Amino acid sequence: MAFRSGFVSILGRPNAGKSTLLNRIVGMKVAIVSDKPQTTRQMLQGVANREFPDGGAQIVFLDTPGIHKGDSRMNRRMMEEVEEALADRDLLLLVVDASAPFGPGDAYALEVVKRTKTPCFLVLNKVDLVDKPKLLPLLDRYNKMHDFAELVPISARTGNNVDHLVETIAKHLPEGPEYFPKGHVTDLPARFLAAEIIREKAILLTHQELPYSTAVIVDHYEQRGPILRLHALIFVEKEGQKGILIGAHGERLKTVATRAREEIEKIFNTRVYLEVFVKVRSGWRENGRFLEGLNWRNMVGGEDLPHASHEANENEESTQ
Template sequence: MNPEIPSSHAGSEPAQRCGLVAIVGRPNVGKSTLLNALVGQKISITSRKAQTTRHRITGIRTEGAAQFVFVDTPGFQTRHTTRGTGALNRSLNKTVQSVLSDVDLVLFVVEAGRFGLDDAKVLALVPPGKPCVLVANKLDLVQRRAELAPWLKAMQERHPFAEFVPLTSKREDEALRLLGIIAPYLPEQPWYYDADALTDRSERFLASEIIREKLFRLTGDELPYTSTVVIEKFEEEGALRRIAATIIVEREAHKGMVIGEKGERLKRIGTESRTELERLMDGKVFLELWVKVRSGWADDEARLKSYGYE
């Protein structure tokens, strides 16, 4: 039976719990989808394309007396030397390692029934003694559940996991079940944020993430993941937001992919981004998009910093 999330009752109010929880795993195992489900609202972009999360994104969920501060991380990059992306990959890996050093709990996400070399490299980063929960995601894709037993035994031999939680991260009820399981691992201390907080990221940052998500979703596998979005202008006029953003690509051919025939694809990226931004920001959004070629940006330390990568 899973432990329940501590709740407040008159006369026996429990102490507040609050802690940092890292979500780690190889690219494309569903970390961002899980984060969004745990927070209860989309704050991290999701895509079929591997490696779409590039920044440390904090999501916050307060349930009962427990406040969970989730940290989404980039999928650890095992190919540092990929031509033209070395600096970007080193930056992503540095982010993963710095996150793991200062959290209270780690959620190690894998695909249920699978464990490969890239998974092993991420697991090796978990500091000894740090509580770590094995989250077996995409349970809905497992044909024979009985085959999970030997797999789980092998996983327990690899690492002393504190808990094993099989789930399908898209389901809200399963996210709530996971919250109940990990709540006791949070330290007893005051909350870091207000009870209704969802993220510590700015609207400006969330705007760049939403545009980048639409970019990847609407270009499919055509566009390399070494494309990014830079917010050039973000102005608030009452309930209106005026946003100007530039999509950065590596090559002239990539520019054509983004713009599309007669500008139709870029127009659709803009329309879908604006619609979601208006819903998120509860107001009118005026959005301008440009596409620029910056060859070699992903292996240029100075340019990475100017684009917001640490």
């Protein structure tokens, strides 16, 4: 029996449901999700293992930031992540929101995908929101615009037809090795996942420009016995935003922290002690060094985290 494996990038305009699809397929919350566009800022890996009657498959998925024209340094970096996800893949998935009318944003996302020679599936998402007859003209339209290898309607939210999508993906992959051990889902550092969950709760509880102006860094991560101790900084760009995020009597920040703690406890299967502070860092979206600090590639995730050396420095200071 053949074993198939390969690398598949999930692409599409912001808010199409790419991260919801990744989480649904790998069975774990690897990527945060919100109803605001530009939630995902970096490329995120999630691995799916499946057994089919004719053999097994391992699919390494890459979720990406929504394709858009943004002009801040952060937005440009997001699009660099998309470019990286286009290179050297076995297959691309263009995820489209079937409930939204076709617009310039969709045309632009399609343009990006058309630049590559890599086979591409059209994944028509959110079909739970649309009457079936309305799907046909949209499928027809996409069919005429590009030579898609497959067109698959799904609902990432309900899971409708997602198994079929995964099976179809597996059929398109070459025979190959198991790149990762069976239980491995993602190589994202735990510190990053914790920061992202905090950012998700902040996004969900704020509006207008605040979600775009928010960045989170977990600057202390320490498992002490049964308790995971986390210290996090939520960065915003303006003093007024800080006030909004904290809320009257600190209520909004308290809600963010409680919801984040509860979810981190569930996902990491441990008790969590979480402290959250809000800081103003004007122009962080243009600050290259700050953006490097947010990049999960520069974080370590497990026991040997930078805070160990940070504590050593503190000890040094106290002995002087």
